[in-house]
Amino acid sequence: MPRPAVRQGDFDNNDVRLLQRMLRDLHYPVGQIDGDFGPVTEAALVSYQSDHMIGDPPGVCDVNTWAALEAQFGDLDGLRSEESVEDYVDDTYGTAHSSMDPDQQLARLAESANEQLAAAGVPHVPIRFGDAGTNWAVFDWRPWSVTVNRDLYVQAQEAGNASENMDTIYHESRHAEQWWTIARLLAGLYDLDGAAINTRTELNLDIANQAAKDPILQSNTKTDAAIHWYEQTFGTSPVPAGVDAPREADAGATGGSVKRQVREYVEGGPATGRAVLRRGHEDAGEIRYLQELLIYRHFQPGRVDGDFGPITDAAVKAFQASRGLEDDGLVGRLTWEALLP
Numbered sequence: 001m002p003r004p005a006v007r008q009g010d011f012d013n014n015d016v017r018l019l020q021r022m023l024r025d026l027h028y029p030v031g032q033i034d035g036d037f038g039p040v041t042e043a044a045l046v047s048y049q050s051d052h053m054i055g056d057p058p059g060v061c062d063v064n065t066w067a068a069l070e071a072q073f074g075d076l077d078g079l080r081s082e083e084s085v086e087d088y089v090d091d092t093y094g095t096a097h098s099s100m101d102p103d104q105q106l107a108r109l110a111e112s113a114n115e116q117l118a119a120a121g122v123p124h125v126p127i128r129f130g131d132a133g134t135n136w137a138v139f140d141w142r143p144w145s146v147t148v149n150r151d152l153y154v155q156a157q158e159a160g161n162a163s164e165n166m167d168t169i170y171h172e173s174r175h176a177e178q179w180w181t182i183a184r185l186l187a188g189l190y191d192l193d194g195a196a197i198n199t200r201t202e203l204n205l206d207i208a209n210q211a212a213k214d215p216i217l218q219s220n221t222k223t224d225a226a227i228h229w230y231e232q233t234f235g236t237s238p239v240p241a242g243v244d245a246p247r248e249a250d251a252g253a254t255g256g257s258v259k260r261q262v263r264e265y266v267e268g269g270p271a272t273g274r275a276v277l278r279r280g281h282e283d284a285g286e287i288r289y290l291q292e293l294l295i296y297r298h299f300q301p302g303r304v305d306g307d308f309g310p311i312t313d314a315a316v317k318a319f320q321a322s323r324g325l326e327d328d329g330l331v332g333r334l335t336w337e338a339l340l341p
Contacts, residue, residue, distance in 0.1 A: 005062040010037040011165045019061050021082065022069045023048055029323065031337035033082075038337060053179040054266040078120035088170055089111055089261045096162040102154055103129070109166065110146075113173040115160070123207055125176045127169060129153070136168045139175035144204035146172045169260035174329075183208055188215030278330040287312070290331060293339040294319060 006015050017035040020319040024030050028044035042059045049058055049065060061069075078084065091112040095105055110127035117125060125139075125146055132138045132149040139146045148169070156164045183203055186192045192200065194209030201208075275286045284306030291301040291312060299319045304313035313329045321327040323338045332340075 003063075005056075005060055006037055007060045008037050008039065008042045011035065016041070017059075018271065019045070019069075029338050031334065036193045039324060040334060061128045070081055076120075078179050079116055079170070084116045084119070085170070085258060085261045089115055089166070089258060092166050093262065096166050102150065102157070105157075105165075106148060106153070106169075113169050116170075117176060120177055122177050122180045123210055125173060128175070136164075139172040139173045139179075141175075141179045141206060141207075142202045144176070144207050146176075163259045163262040166262065170258045179203065180207070180211060183211030184214055184216040187212040188217040198293070277308060278331055279308050279310070281308045290316075290339070297339060 003015055003018075006013060006019060010016050013035045016037045017033055019037075020030040020033045020041055022033075023041070023044045024033065028048050029040070030044045031038070031040040043059055045065070046058045048054075048069075049056065052068055054065050054068050056064045093111050095108040095112075098105065100108070106127065106129060113127060114124050117123075123144070125144060127146040127148065129150040130295045132147045132152075135149060136152050137146055137148040146169070153165055156162065163180070183197055183201075186197050186200065187194075192212070193321040194205060194212040197203055197208035197211065198205045203211075275281075275283050277283065277287060277290060281287060287308045288304050288306045290308075291304045291306075294301045294312070295304070297319060299315040299322075300311070301315040302309070316331060316335070317327040317329050320329075320335055325334055325338065
């Protein structure tokens with residue numbers, strides 16, 4: 001059954017929440033994920049529709065827009081879901097910010113990541129320190145494991161970037177979920193047994209045999225991106241020499257989602273408790289954060305000095321205008337929601 005059309009004025013609506021999450025993860029800023037279809041959500045939707053030449057009326061998410069979003073992106077099941085990310089952050093925040101040694105920390109992060117994989121029906125993935133080259137961490141589908149660069153892990157901890165390690169482990173675990181989907185699709189759509197999946201892709205034979213026992217018999221919006229990636233990369237022939245692992249098997253990566261959730265976990269929500277700022281305001285710490293966010297969004301507030309002067313004021317107004325907000329230089333809830341990652 002197709003999803004109903006949603007448009008500005010709809011509120012406390014689960015379909016609007018889903019739309020907001022999809023647009024946000026595709027880097028169209030929607031503000032808060034609150035189910036209320038306001039002007040910020042509408043502006044993000046219009047931008048998405050324009051960028052992808054979608055035939056629905058601008059600002060109305062109807063059958064064509066839903067189809068485009070879901071075909072590109074899949075829905076928000078498994079490790080992509082807000083619930084999964086929240087559970088993982090809740091489980092691992094204390095560990096990642098503890099005085100445990102790196103081995104103890106990684107073991108706990110791995111345990112929590114595998115809890116989320118198990119909930120999504122994905123076989124256990126060993127996650128250990130080892131030779132990851134220059135990468136922070138690498139998922140390899142052939143041995144079915146994640147290898148983490150100890151030096152980079154320790155450097156992040158020492159620099160106070162524990163959330164980077166949390167996010168990396170979760171992101172690499174997502175690749176296991178993607179490959180599990182691909183293997184089940186090969187079993188169902190291509191009628192391959194475990195040995196044939198292993199021959200075609202070099203996927204770990206035990207994992208391939210498990211996937212063959214749980215085939216996906218038809219592709220849908222949840223799985224289309226994974227099989228599309230497979231067909232583009234492998235076609236119907238054995239794996240070409242030198243083909244690397246997919247960095248993403250679908251268009252909606254989890255990159256940064258844990259870090260964003262950590263920020264909300266610490267701060268109590270994306271825009272909760274933020275001071276209302278304007279030119280001449282003297283909350284230096286909050287103004288510095290505002291200036292850093294403006295730079296992150298490619299606007300120039302001058303020096304990051306905690307001084308809300310004319311240059312910062314002009315940058316705020318330019319940012320507000322770019323997001324369809326009233327360009328009054330007043331940094332209230334809507335401006336914070338648009339600014340925050």
